[in-house]
Amino acid sequence: MPGKRSPVRLIVALSVAAVLAVFLLYTSIAGGGTPVLRPSQLAGHHGRVSLMGQVVGTKSGDAHADGLRFQLRDVKGTTTVPVVYKGSVPDLFKTGRDVVVDGRLRNGVFVAVPNTLVTKCPSKYQPKR
Amino acid sequence: MADLGRAALVTSFLLLLYALVGGSLAAWKGRRRLAESAQNALLGSFAATVVATAVLVGALARHDFSFQYVADHTSRELPLGYTLTAFWGGQEGSLLLWLLVLSGYSVAAVLTARRVGREVLAWVVPTLGLVGTFFALLLVFVASPFATQAAVADGAGLNPSLQNPYMAIHPPMLYLGYVGLTVPFAFAMGALLARRTDERWIVATRRWTLAAWAFLGIGQLLGAHWAYVEIGWGGFYAWDPVENAALMPWLAATAFLHSVMIQEKRGMLKVWNVLLVVLAFGLSLFGTFLTRSGIIQSIHSFTQSSIGPWFLGFICLITAGSLTLVFARLPLLRAKTRLESLVSREATFLYNNLLLVALALTILWGVVYPILSEVVTGQTATVSKPYYNFFLHTFGLPLLLLMGIGPLVAWRRASLRALGRTFLWPLAAALIAGIALLAAGAGSSRIGVIAYTFSVFVLAAIALEFVRGTVARKALGGLGWAAAFSSLIARNRRRYGGYVVHASVVLLAIGVTGASAYETVRESRLKPGQSMTVAGDRLVFRGFRSRLESNHRAIRGLVDVYRGDKYLGRYTPGKNQYFAEDQVSNEVSIRHDWLTGGDLFLIADQVNSNGSIDLKALQKPLVNLLWLAGFVFVGGALIALWPDAREERRLAERYAGATVRV
Numbered sequence A: 001m002p003g004k005r006s007p008v009r010l011i012v013a014l015s016v017a018a019v020l021a022v023f024l025l026y027t028s029i030a031g032g033g034t035p036v037l038r039p040s041q042l043a044g045h046h047g048r049v050s051l052m053g054q055v056v057g058t059k060s061g062d063a064h065a066d067g068l069r070f071q072l073r074d075v076k077g078t079t080t081v082p083v084v085y086k087g088s089v090p091d092l093f094k095t096g097r098d099v100v101v102d103g104r105l106r107n108g109v110f111v112a113v114p115n116t117l118v119t120k121c122p123s124k125y126q127p128k129r
Numbered sequence B: 001m002a003d004l005g006r007a008a009l010v011t012s013f014l015l016l017l018y019a020l021v022g023g024s025l026a027a028w029k030g031r032r033r034l035a036e037s038a039q040n041a042l043l044g045s046f047a048a049t050v051v052a053t054a055v056l057v058g059a060l061a062r063h064d065f066s067f068q069y070v071a072d073h074t075s076r077e078l079p080l081g082y083t084l085t086a087f088w089g090g091q092e093g094s095l096l097l098w099l100l101v102l103s104g105y106s107v108a109a110v111l112t113a114r115r116v117g118r119e120v121l122a123w124v125v126p127t128l129g130l131v132g133t134f135f136a137l138l139l140v141f142v143a144s145p146f147a148t149q150a151a152v153a154d155g156a157g158l159n160p161s162l163q164n165p166y167m168a169i170h171p172p173m174l175y176l177g178y179v180g181l182t183v184p185f186a187f188a189m190g191a192l193l194a195r196r197t198d199e200r201w202i203v204a205t206r207r208w209t210l211a212a213w214a215f216l217g218i219g220q221l222l223g224a225h226w227a228y229v230e231i232g233w234g235g236f237y238a239w240d241p242v243e244n245a246a247l248m249p250w251l252a253a254t255a256f257l258h259s260v261m262i263q264e265k266r267g268m269l270k271v272w273n274v275l276l277v278v279l280a281f282g283l284s285l286f287g288t289f290l291t292r293s294g295i296i297q298s299i300h301s302f303t304q305s306s307i308g309p310w311f312l313g314f315i316c317l318i319t320a321g322s323l324t325l326v327f328a329r330l331p332l333l334r335a336k337t338r339l340e341s342l343v344s345r346e347a348t349f350l351y352n353n354l355l356l357v358a359l360a361l362t363i364l365w366g367v368v369y370p371i372l373s374e375v376v377t378g379q380t381a382t383v384s385k386p387y388y389n390f391f392l393h394t395f396g397l398p399l400l401l402l403m404g405i406g407p408l409v410a411w412r413r414a415s416l417r418a419l420g421r422t423f424l425w426p427l428a429a430a431l432i433a434g435i436a437l438l439a440a441g442a443g444s445s446r447i448g449v450i451a452y453t454f455s456v457f458v459l460a461a462i463a464l465e466f467v468r469g470t471v472a473r474k475a476l477g478g479l480g481w482a483a484a485f486s487s488l489i490a491r492n493r494r495r496y497g498g499y500v501v502h503a504s505v506v507l508l509a510i511g512v513t514g515a516s517a518y519e520t521v522r523e524s525r526l527k528p529g530q531s532m533t534v535a536g537d538r539l540v541f542r543g544f545r546s547r548l549e550s551n552h553r554a555i556r557g558l559v560d561v562y563r564g565d566k567y568l569g570r571y572t573p574g575k576n577q578y579f580a581e582d583q584v585s586n587e588v589s590i591r592h593d594w595l596t597g598g599d600l601f602l603i604a605d606q607v608n609s610n611g612s613i614d615l616k617a618l619q620k621p622l623v624n625l626l627w628l629a630g631f632v633f634v635g636g637a638l639i640a641l642w643p644d645a646r647e648e649r650r651l652a653e654r655y656a657g658a659t660v661r662v
Helices: A007-030 B002-029 B032-061 B068-073 B080-088 B091-112 B118-142 B170-180 B182-193 B200-231 B241-266 B270-293 B308-328 B345-377 B385-408 B416-439 B446-476 B481-491 B493-517 B624-641 B645-654 B656-661
Strands: A034-037 A049-062 A067-073 A080-085 A098-106 A109-112 B520-526 B531-534 B537-548 B552-563 B566-571 B574-578 B583-587 B589-593 B598-607 B613-620
Touching: A007 B345, A007 B385, A049 A080, A080 A098, B002 B032, B002 B091, B002 B118, B032 B068, B032 B080, B032 B091, B032 B118, B068 B091, B080 B091, B080 B170, B091 B118, B091 B170, B091 B182, B091 B200, B091 B270, B118 B182, B118 B308, B170 B182, B170 B200, B170 B241, B170 B270, B182 B200, B182 B270, B182 B308, B200 B241, B200 B624, B241 B270, B241 B345, B270 B308, B270 B345, B345 B385, B385 B416, B385 B446, B385 B493, B416 B446, B446 B481, B446 B493, B481 B493, B493 B624, B520 B531, B531 B613, B537 B598, B537 B613, B552 B598, B552 B613, B566 B589, B574 B598, B583 B598
Parallel strands: A034 A049, A080 A109
Antiparallel strands: A049 A067, A049 A098, A067 A080, A098 A109, B520 B613, B531 B537, B537 B552, B552 B566, B552 B574, B574 B583, B589 B598, B598 B613
C-alpha cells in the first residue's frame, strides 16, 4: 500500500492526544493536588490542606459529639497547632503517633474535615538501627 | 543456626553472580558447556535459598529471639500460625521470600521453556541471574534476616492488623505475581540479546505470564477482602500507594496478555510488546520499592528503610538497560503485517491496550505526584480519591464496553452488516437493562447506570459466544449439549478461559459499583436499648460483652438486627485491645445477604465509658459479587492455563524447522 500510512499510528497518535486532553482538562478544572503541610508551614494557608504532624499533649473531647481536640507538632520541630476533629478515629491514634488530617485553619485552630484522620504505622515494628 | 543461614545466602549470591557473569560470557562467546554450568548455578542458588528459608522458618518456630528478625516480629504469646507468617511480616523476610520465589520461578521456567531455543535460553539465564543477584546482594549486605543479638526474654510481637488468616495467603500471592513477571521479562530480554525476535519467547512464557498475572490478581482481591473484613473502615480499596503498586503492574500485564495475541496471530506490535513487558516488570519492581522504602506516605509503609536508594538504582539500571536494548534491536522488530481496518479484532485489542496503559500511567502519575510536586514547587502535595475515580471512570468504563465488543469483531476486517447482526442481542439486553434500572430508581448514580448497562451488554455478548460455539460444535457431530459445551472449551481453552475471566471482571465491576455508587451509610450514638435504621433494617443495641483472650481483650457491642418484625440475628461489632503491642484493632461485624448479594456492615466506631456505642452501619448492595468474581477469575485463569496437548502438538509442528536449525 504505497503512500498509505498505517492506521495504527493514527490510532496511537489520536489516543495519546485524547488522553492528554482529558488529563489537562481534569487538572485545570480540579486543580492540582492537596498540599501536605507541617504545623509550622500552616500560617497563611486558608484553603484545604493536609496537615501532617505528631500528636502531643493530652487529647480531650468526643469525636462523635462536639469534636476531639488534640495538638499536632512538627515531627522534627516545636511548632504546634490545636486541631478539632469529628468522625472515625483510627485504631492506632494516640499521643506520640504521626498522623495526617485534612482541613483548614480558622482563627488559629485547624478545623478538620470529618473522617479524614489517618495514622501512620508506628515505627515500633521496625526499630531504627 | 544464623551462621548457616548467612552462609546459604552468601552461596546463593555467589551462584547467582556466576549465572550472571558466566552465563553472559557463555551466551556471548557461544560456549555451550559454560552455559550449562551457568544454568546449574541457577539451580544451585534455588537450593541454597531454600536452606536459608528453612533456617529462618526454624528460628521463628523455636522462638529463637537471638535472631533480631524473630525478636522484632513475634512474641511468645503469638499463635504458631502467625509466628510462621511473620516470615513475610517484615522487610528482611519479605526480601528473602522474593529471592526464594524468584529462584524457584527461574528454575521452573528454564527447565520447562526449552522450546524457546538454545541461543535465547543462554541469554535468559544471565538475565534471571542479574535480578537474583540484586536481591541476594541486598539480603547479604544490606538487610540480612540473620542478624543476631543477645537473646531477649520476649519479642515485640506482630502488628495486630497482620494477625489475620489472610496474612498467610495475601502477601505470598502478591509475591508470586510480582516476581513472576520477571520470567517474561527475562525471556524478552533473552530474545532481544540473542537477536531471535520471533514470537517464540512469547509462546514459551505464555503460561508463566498468565500464572503471574493470575496470582497478582488473586493477591489483590484477597487484599481487598482482608481490608474489607479486617481493617474496618467499610471499604476494600482506598487508592493507597501500596495498593496502586500492585494494580499498576497488573494493568500492564493485562495489556501485555492481550497484545501478544496480535503478535502471535498477525506478527504486529513487536516493539509494543517488548515495551509492555519492560513496563510490567519495571512497575513490579517499583511496587516492591514503594512498599518497602516508605518514600511515599502510605497506611501500609511500615518502615523508612535503607534499601530505598538500592531499589531506585536497580530500577533505573533495568529501565535504561532494557530500553537501550530495545532501541538497538529496532530493525529486527519490524512488523510483518499492518492493521487493515479500524473495525477489526486487532484494532479493539489496540484500543484496549491504550486504555489499560493510560489507566496504569495516570495511576502512576498520582502515586509519584507527591515526589514530583516537591521537586518542582518545593511543597509536597497529594492527589486523592476524586482524581483516581475520575480516571477509573474515564478509562475503565470504555474498557468494560470493549470487553463485550472485542470478542464479537472479526480479525483483519469486519463488515458493518455482520457487526449489526452479532450486536443485536447484546444491545437489546443492555437497552432493556438500562430502562429497567432507571425504572427501579437506580438513576441516583449516572455512573452506576452506565456501568450496569455496559455490564449486561458484556455478559450477554459472552453468553452469546458460548451459545453460538456450542450450537456449532453440536451441529458438527452427534454430541449432546453438555458434551458439545465441554468439547468447545477443551478445544479452545485460551479463548473460553479468557471469556470466563471477562465475566469475572464484569462481576467485579457490578460489585464495586454496588458498594460505591449505591451505598447507604448511617451513624448514630446508641445507649443500650436504643435503635437506629439503615436502608430498612432496624438495629437495636443491647450493650457490651468483654472477654479475655491469650494476647488481647475482646470488647463486643451486641446489636440485634430486625427487618420489619422479623429478627435477622445478633451481630457483634467491637474492638480488640492487644497487650504486648499496646494497640487497639477494630473488629467489624458483617451480615451477608446471600440472596441479594448485599452486606450490612457494622462498625463500632467508638466505645464510650458511659456504656453507649457510636455505631456506623453501611448497607452495601451487590458487594458480594466482588468476591464471587474472585472464584470465577480463578476458574477462568485455570481453564486458560490448563495444559493442552493439541496446542503443544501444533506448536511443535510450527517450530519443527526452527528446532532443527539450532
